[in-house]
Amino acid sequence: MIQIRNLAYQYTSHTQILHFPDIELGAHEHLLVLGKSGVGKTTLLHLIAGLLRSQHGEISIGKTNLSDLSSRKLDQFRGKEIGLVFQNNHAIRSFNVLENLKARLFFAKKSMDIGRIENLLHQLDIKECIDKRINQLSEGQLQRLGIALAVVHQPQLILADEPTSSLDDKNCELVMQLVQEQAKNNGANLMVITHDHRIKPMFNNIITL
Amino acid sequence: MNNWKISLRNLLHKPLYAFLAIFSLAISIGLLLCVQQLDASVKNQFENGLGKVDMVIGAKGSPLQLVLSSVLHIDNPTGNIPYAQANKLAKNPMVKSVVPISYGDNFKGYRIVGSSKDYGSLFDAEILEGREAKTSMEAVLGYEVAQKLNLKLGDTFVSSHGLTENTIEEHDQEFTVVGIFKPTYKVIDRLIMTPLESIWEVHSHGHEKNDDQGESHIHEEHDHEGHNYFEHDEEGHHHDEHHGDKIEKPDGHVPVDKNENLDKEVTSLLVSFRNPMGYIAMSRNINENTEMQAALPKFELDRLFKFTGVGVKVVSWIAYIILLISCLTIFIALYKMVRERAFDLALMRTYGASNLQLFGIITFEGLLMVLISIFFGFVFSQLGLQLIIGIFKVQFQQEIQLTFPTMQMVRTLVIVFVTSILSIFMAIVPLLHMNISKIISDEK
Incomplete structure (x- = not known):
């Protein structure tokens, strides 16, 4: 359940105000947000993730209105209820794969279930990497770890920022399949923000900025 | 997984860097403690040596x-x-x-x-x-x-x-x-x-x-x-x-x-x-x-210590300068870490970590370095003293009984601690201005 109304954001008083369309998503619904560079795609994603605070309008995720939360509460909410997938997948470099997932759960204050983590890595086909260091992973493995990090804590909403733009067609489809599958498995809403039109056929629900 | 473990992991991620920072701090702490303890022990030895002779x-x-x-x-x-x-x-x-x-x-x-x-x-x-x-x-x-x-x-x-x-x-x-x-x-x-x-x-x-x-x-x-x-x-x-x-x-x-x-x-x-x-x-x-x-032996020894005290003071000042440099090393190590791992830290924020928690993690990391340094500093000072006592024994046929000038040592360690805490906090300041949204979108 996602509701966005009258949302607008301005970086500084000299820059243009970015207005965003209203969005409403029911339980488990997926949405693709398309838009060219510079229209505020990432801004929208960061506003929904609570990394930026909106000056105008409302964002509700589940029963929570983000503007009602203190910054500490917002950190906690983000940790528990939102999973982020980035274009270039990043993980904490001083940890190995398992430790990254454990750290993700630790920061979200969620219980650590090794069985679940192993199962998740198995689904993403990177179970053999569980003890590998981040710099030992291939691009593809890192991408999958990125997805794992976005869903391991069973969030309400998965936000993906240009997850496929650096991938070839085959991998593009594969990654989107994995993301959608994981969203489904976790019963989460999925919102993908991209300029990559290749993935249009995979969504029923599309808006353009 | 907990804050301590995360700190330890961060520290071990760049072991050479951590080692250098710890080593230099440990050396200066060791030098300080060694000089002070030696000074106190020798004074004590002399004064003890006077017995009841007035x-x-x-x-x-x-x-x-x-x-x-x-x-x-x-x-x-x-x-x-x-x-x-x-x-x-x-x-x-x-x-x-x-x-x-x-x-x-x-x-x-x-x-x-x-x-x-x-x-x-x-x-x-x-x-x-x-x-x-x-x-x-x-x-x-x-x-x-x-x-x-x-x-x-x-x-x-x-x-x-x-x-x-x-x-x-x-x-x-x-x-x-x-x-x-x-x-x-x-x-x-x-x-x-x-x-x-x-x-x-x-x-x-x-x-x-x-x-x-x-x-x-x-x-x-x-x-x-x-x-x-x-x-x-x-x-x-x-x-x-x-x-x-x-x-x-x-x-x-x-x-x-x-x-x-x-x-x-x-x-x-x-x-x-x-x-x-x-x-x-x-x-x-x-x-x-x-x-x-x-x-009057006590008077004469006081006079003597005034001369030798200059040497002790010089060495102490050198040790304090090294200490300052070491604290600077710790500061630079942490500051660089905060800078270099800005993305990791921002990532932790997206994972739900609060600013305060990141403060804690980095402070733990700094404290860990300081505590390890203090431990090894103490070990170094004792080893150094054993060596010096050995030399004394051979050269002057004089056994030296080590005294622990507890108050003085505690005072030195407090100074060490306060200086290092200060440098830790200075290193953390950039965290306050961290713009997670910007760091994450810049990394794209």
């Missing part, structure tokens, strides 16, 4: 030399003074005890000191085995002497002339070991104690044999100078000038006759007072009105 009376010369030679036995004597003076002084109501000492000989480099039975009590020395020396040519060994020279009760040895080891000018008479002192960590550990009469006896012979030797000798200044300043009991004079001959007289007179000894000489007198009132007046009186000098 004043030393000896021949004119440097008062510091008199204290160093007669109390701490690390210098040559200034000369001799008449023994009669001891009796005179002892009658003064302010004086608790007067212990005469006389030395000028050694056995394998260890000084042979003639004195009365009271000498041991000045330094709280107790007998470990055997008994006190009662008659001439009996000796009680300091603990270290017995250990090093492997001498046991009943062993005999001959002394040689002078204060350094030599075999050329050996005396004829044999000393017999009758006792060994318990270790005191004071100067008495490396002395060979014997009754005054032994020294006189050895040198009455030596006098005839080594008459022409020019160096400072117990007996050489034995002659009449100085005598005229004291009115001793006339009885003292009816004996033969050559007191040593006494022993060889067929009537078997033992030379412990008090009166007879009054024309003899000793190197110095160790005086302890009943109350501190007498110090100044009596020492001034002696210095102005006699051919002798009186030195």
